Amino acid sequence: MATLDELSAAQIAAGVVAGEFSATEVAQASLDAIEKRDGAIQAFLQVSADLALEAAAITDKNRAAKKQLGALAGVPVAFKDNLHLVGTRTTCASKMLENYESVFTATCVSRMLAAGATPMGKTNMDEFAFGSSTESSYFHPTANPWDTSRVPGGSSGGSAAAVAAGEVSLSLGSDTGGSIRQPASFCGVVGFKPTYGVVSRYGVVAFGSSLDQVGPFGRSVEDVALAMNALVGAGADPLDSTSQAYAVDFMSSLHNPIEGKRIGIVRSLLDMEGITAEVRDAMQQAMSAFERLGAVLVDVELPHIGAAIAAYYVIAPCEAFSNLARFDGVRYGYTEPHCSSLAEQTSRSRALGFGQEARRRQLLGAYLLSSEAYNKYYYPAQQVRTLITEDYVQAFTNCDALLLPTSPTTAFSFGQMGDPTQMYASDLFTISNNIVGNGGISVPMGLGTQTNMPLSVQLQGPAFADQTLLQIAFALEQEVKAGLGVAPTCIGKGGELA
Template sequence: MPSFDALSAQEISAGIAAGSFTATEVARAALEAIDAREPQIQAFLEVTPELALERARRIDEARAKGAALPPLAGVPLAIKDNMNLTGTHTTCASRMLESYESPYTATCVARMLAAGCIPVGKANMDEFAFGSSTDTSAFHPTNNPWDTERVPGGSSGGSAAAVAAGEVPLALGSDTGGSIRQPAALCGVVGMKPTYGAVSRYGVVAFGSSLDQVGPFGRSVEDVALAMDALVAGGHDPFDSTSQDVAPRFAEQASADIAGKRVGIIPAFMEAEGLTSEVRAAVESAASELAAAGAELVDVDLPHLAAAIAAYYVIGPAEAFSNLARFDGIRYGYQEPDCATLAAQSALSRAHGFGAEAKRRQMLGAYLLSSGVYDKYYYAAQKARTLITEDYRRAFEQVDVILMPASPRTAFKHGEISDPTQMYLADLFTISINIAGNGGITVPLGLGAESGLPVAAQLVAPAFKDERLIAFGSALEQAYAGKAGVWGEAAAMHRAGAPVAPVYAGKGGEL
């Protein structure tokens, strides 16, 4: 069997269908990679060898009988630990849910399994998805595979790191304010947040119900497209009232021509405070490559984007306060022992079950929803949301997609940012499309000349036009294929049998 690390999701499923190797061999290779690399990376909270090998056995039996295999048959999958899967725990990286066992399987997970994926484990995250570093996990931080002294981003940092480290080719994450796109940028992988409503949220523990969206990570745009086709297969989910019918036509866009299409550039974003010179250079380089592929660059104005972070940190905490009220230490979750009253038990269970950032967000939400404050801030945030959504709508009357940074900087060191406000600014370029509900994708461009760490660009599309992200993302990926790109360099090192993490750090070169 060829090196597992060198194979894409598409190559794995095709190899299994052709009989070049078995699903069981792939599953064992993934589990061995996890076992070897987890001491360095710590991407997982729970590894599920029994589930993985059982599903692999079923795929091999189906092939032996001559049955048609699903499109992702035998592809190992990591699942963010806020998504339910029967036979696993769903902890949200919190002591509050440390012993919680999934009573059912989330629709997004079920659809990936129906497409043939093999669940190898539950990935680490910031507690209840509150964070941009994965350092707020109650159990352990996750390390960036390019430099283990640095964060992988968050909140879906475990999912991004697992893909970047070659432990799995695909992973699921959730994105409330950038939690797929920002860690994808910091780890040098592809990460996609679909339009709000494109993917069912049933079975995903809620943070901000009007903001949350599930999406995939992969090492190539094509793999992410295949995952998206699986996630939307079956259409509307009756268990999620926000779920919409979306046609599974993402993979066919991987070779679409972008010549003559229009790409929006936001000049104000390229001069934003905190944007590093190497990230700016990377995005400018991406714009040039899209122009070379035949696209027209057009300046667009989104005048209300400056209000996005303020609006998000009103709407998000308010919804988090409402959603996390159910974790009271009485019905389920951590329960403080030996309390004289139910009130004392609930108060102490919440005090000891939640971490600092989870408490901070809920207290902020409680304040923002209180009498006399609600009208002043929450209504204003919703008005800002409407203005931002209108900004995007008008911009997309002029262009097909918008190009912008995904993260203002490359991966920072563990503990480097201690001020919560500064940590919130890590999502400067991602929050606005959660506010508006549009889809976005992060595409790695290579390694920064100054840091030697992954740099990336983000593409944004109109609502329910997410297939454009695949077309333009593929064009960018092809443009950088011959350069010192992240995926090409990482794959070459894997094929040569190089160890993970430390070897990656500082490799590559200028864009």
């Protein structure tokens, strides 16, 4: 008998369609895995057992009635807790929204459910997505399934850890500066940030509206492609003005050879301070793999990428300050009692409802948007954004994809990044991708010889070339055969399937 974590999402869906096992059996296996493993990992903030079993029962009923099932029939999926789902809380891992019940469902979530996915619950994150370690969650930190003394990355750390721990087959996260790709790298799973506009942001609690994008985690590129088909299959979302029609079949070209594809290498980045020898070795292994596949390595430059972090930490806090102004403790969210005036109540509710990092970023954004700082910082940051975008456009005239590290290091220990600027630097290689809006994917490359922790590389593609990007990522994955499977610290089977 196979167990849940031995099967891919594609195999689970095929098994449910063929009647090898029921969606209810799969849902129960996922619930069993969460019960046995999540005490050590704490990937979940809320397990939606009732919703899961109800959705699974509907899938089984439809199969019995010989109705056509979706591509994700019976596949257990978890959702980052900034994605609305009716029947669950959407807390953004913050005291501010601790008891907030979703009154609508995000488009990205509803499309996964329409494809037959089973909703297993909401996963932990850095508060309001402010962080790179999931340590800033109001409720509790999440541990890395490969070593519970280390972080899973962030801000979508719970979503990455739930997949790595074999608790679910797929999950969704959001990526504003690397928040899908960096935790995917730390947890040894595949994490994909599509081009901005490919996936609807309706129903996603906004951090940086010009930077945010939703994407999937999976244990293989194929599973991620399957999830992407569900996310884009219905076309543009009229509820999101930035949503674009991108009706492609990500599975159709996945197995095509990549011989002759040009892979851009920015060699100057490999000499940057803070990159470990393990990360450089992973890059070299990826370059060798591409050469064996018949791809052509070409040197390209991104002259202004060194300014990406500085530009991001001007633009992102400004957008966060604007987006989080709505949480005033009056209409919804945490309300501080026993205040003498509305002004005092609003001030105290926000001061006590937000955690340290959320307050830090909002205060920074408020200053940067002030009359004395706007022209000095915000406007130049947008100019730098234009320069970085032009660099990418030029680079992609010479290549089909860029090969970069995902993170300068493997997963670090809890409390290791005491200085916030150290934490910000962990997104060194991912932030520029959000600034320009192109797609990016983190692909596992095995375990480091020194840390014995997951390593990965990142591929970035031109805007709306996401189908080709996944094709190249799949070829690399198959060549290196570094699929890590379920982390070994997750002891105990999560439920057997017939």
